Amino acid sequence: MKKNTPTVLGYALLGLLHQEPSSGYDLRKIFELTPMAHFSGSPGAIYPALRRLEQQSLILGSVDRTHALRPRQIFRPTTAGKKIFRTWLACKLQRSDVVWNIDELKLRFAFHNFLNKNAATRDFLLSFATEVSSYAKDLQQQLRAFPPGAPINGRLALESGIEVYKAHGRWARKALAHFVD
Amino acid sequence: MKKNTPTVLGYALLGLLHQEPSSGYDLRKIFELTPMAHFSGSPGAIYPALRRLEQQSLILGSVDRTHALRPRQIFRPTTAGKKIFRTWLACKLQRSDVVWNIDELKLRFAFHNFLNKNAATRDFLLSFATEVSSYAKDLQQQLRAFPPGAPINGRLALESGIEVYKAHGRWARKALAHFVD
DNA sequence: AAAAACATGTAAGCTGTTACATGATTGG
DNA sequence: CCAATCATGTAACAGCTTACATGTTTTT
Numbered sequence: 001m002k003k004n005t006p007t008v009l010g011y012a013l014l015g016l017l018h019q020e021p022s023s024g025y026d027l028r029k030i031f032e033l034t035p036m037a038h039f040s041g042s043p044g045a046i047y048p049a050l051r052r053l054e055q056q057s058l059i060l061g062s063v064d065r066t067h068a069l070r071p072r073q074i075f076r077p078t079t080a081g082k083k084i085f086r087t088w089l090a091c092k093l094q095r096s097d098v099v100w101n102i103d104e105l106k107l108r109f110a111f112h113n114f115l116n117k118n119a120a121t122r123d124f125l126l127s128f129a130t131e132v133s134s135y136a137k138d139l140q141q142q143l144r145a146f147p148p149g150a151p152i153n154g155r156l157a158l159e160s161g162i163e164v165y166k167a168h169g170r171w172a173r174k175a176l177a178h179f180v181d
Numbered sequence: 182m183k184k185n186t187p188t189v190l191g192y193a194l195l196g197l198l199h200q201e202p203s204s205g206y207d208l209r210k211i212f213e214l215t216p217m218a219h220f221s222g223s224p225g226a227i228y229p230a231l232r233r234l235e236q237q238s239l240i241l242g243s244v245d246r247t248h249a250l251r252p253r254q255i256f257r258p259t260t261a262g263k264k265i266f267r268t269w270l271a272c273k274l275q276r277s278d279v280v281w282n283i284d285e286l287k288l289r290f291a292f293h294n295f296l297n298k299n300a301a302t303r304d305f306l307l308s309f310a311t312e313v314s315s316y317a318k319d320l321q322q323q324l325r326a327f328p329p330g331a332p333i334n335g336r337l338a339l340e341s342g343i344e345v346y347k348a349h350g351r352w353a354r355k356a357l358a359h360f361v362d
Numbered sequence: 363a364a365a366a367a368c369a370t371g372t373a374a375g376c377t378g379t380t381a382c383a384t385g386a387t388t389g390g
Numbered sequence: 391c392c393a394a395t396c397a398t399g400t401a402a403c404a405g406c407t408t409a410c411a412t413g414t415t416t417t418t
Contacts, residue, residue, distance in 0.1 A: 007404090007405070007406095009405085009406090023369080023370085024369085024370070024371080025368080025369050025370065025371095028369095028370095035320070035323070035338075035339060035342060038281075040406070040407085042406070042407060042408080043370080043371065043372090044371090044372080044373085044405095044406065044407060044408070044409085045405075045406055045407075047370080047371060047372080048372095048405080048406090049405085049406095052405095072369075072370085073370085100219075106338050106341060106342075107338075109334060109337070109338055109341075110334050110335050110337075110338035111334070112334050113332035113333070113334045121334075139216070142216070151294035152294075152359055153290060153291050153292065153293050153294045153302075154291050156290070156291075156352075156356045156359065157216075157287050157288075157290055157291035158216060159352065159356075160287060160290075160349070160352045160353075160356075161216060161287075163348045163349075163351065163352045164345055164348050164349060164352075166348070167344045167345050167347070167348035168341070168344075168345060170344065171337075171340065171341045171344045171345075172341075175337045175340075175341070178333055178337065188376090188377070188378095190377085190378085204397080204398085205397085205398070205399080206396080206397050206398065206399095209397095221378070221379085223378070223379060223380080224398085224399065224400090225377095225378065225379060225380075225381090225399090225400080225401090226377075226378050226379075228398085228399060228400085229377080229378085230377085230378095233377095253397075253398085254398085
């Protein structure tokens with residue numbers, strides 16, 4: 001049972017290559033210099049990830065010989081790569097995503113301009129806000145069910161989660177305003 | 182160059198065993214039922230992690246034969262385990278931790294009651310708040326330096342990060358009030 | 363000419379995920 | 391007594407981190 005879809009890092013690379021065809025080194029620099037770094041840009045991760053994408057025919061490398069002695073391999077997404085990327089961007093957001101992969105959701109949002117459809121981004125932000133708020137409520141429920149005698153740390157840690165999720169929700173609702181047609 | 186210290190999951194297990202000696206199964210249930218789940222409680226992670234802790238003599242297993250046919254192995258932290266756990270709880274918080282391992286910091290906080298020293302928790306929360314705010318300011322700097330022509334998504338994603346870190350900071354400052362002597 | 367930084371990667375090892383395996387006990 | 395669930399794990403595999411390797415330009 002193989003999981004033939006890219007990892008989050010794979011999608012991040014795909015998205016960057018969608019913006020501009022680049023070499024592995026170019027990509028590493030982007031990861032170093034931007035908050036993208038959260039998705040990990042060590043060479044031991046990027047190069048194998050690129051190779052995987054290439055093997056799945058989602059990207060294609062071409063050798064640039066402008067400097068004969070130092071060839072660079074420039075990767076660009078294939079048609080299949082563009083398609084799978086768009087599918088990832090637009091695919092329905094699950095409740096489990098906000099619980100487990102909220103960073104991936106933020107990455108998806110950051111690349112959402114490729115869809116060029118405000119309606120899609122609106123949908124995305126709306127489900128995001130909905131799921132996030134609903135999860136925050138769940139956490140609040142858990143907080144109320146907290147054993148009264150327990151040390152306060154656990155309670156506060158839980159409150160922290162609630163506050164953070166609320167912040168995500170507020171952000172999403174504010175961001176929505178930017179995607180009215 | 183070995184990394185003889187436990188992983189985050191290892192520390193989580195150590196902390197739970199510190200609360201109450203338990204079997205692997207007990208621990209799995211805790212992970213399933215609480216927000217602790219964020220630190221991953223699949224059997225394929227927990228059992229090897231327990232074995233590693235045992236090999237490093239940080240926990241000790243003892244077989245419970247109250248049911249002769251179904252022995253359970255109960256683990257409890259050793260002196261060395263308690264020591265390393267406390268060190269982890271109290272160790273100075275780095276800027277990189279709030280950037281990369283904020284969840285681990287929250288876990289540390291959740292277990293901080295074991296130190297039984299409000300001063301230590303106060304220090305922890307204070308550095309946490311400081312580092313978090315300073316990082317939020319960094320992100321705001323990056324936001325200002327954002328290329329004006331760029332699509333709005335990236336900018337909004339960055340803003341989301343800023344808001345979330347601010348929420349962390351507000352929480353920490355509020356939590357501080359609970360640890361005055 | 364030496365040092366630094368550019369540019370491209372590989373190898374070993376660890377940790378976690380998914381899926382499976384095994385037998386015991388309890389609920390209906 | 392049959393199914394569910396309790397209780398304990400193992401095996402295969404994927405992906406990431408750290409550290410290293412190699413040669414090329416540029417800087418000093």
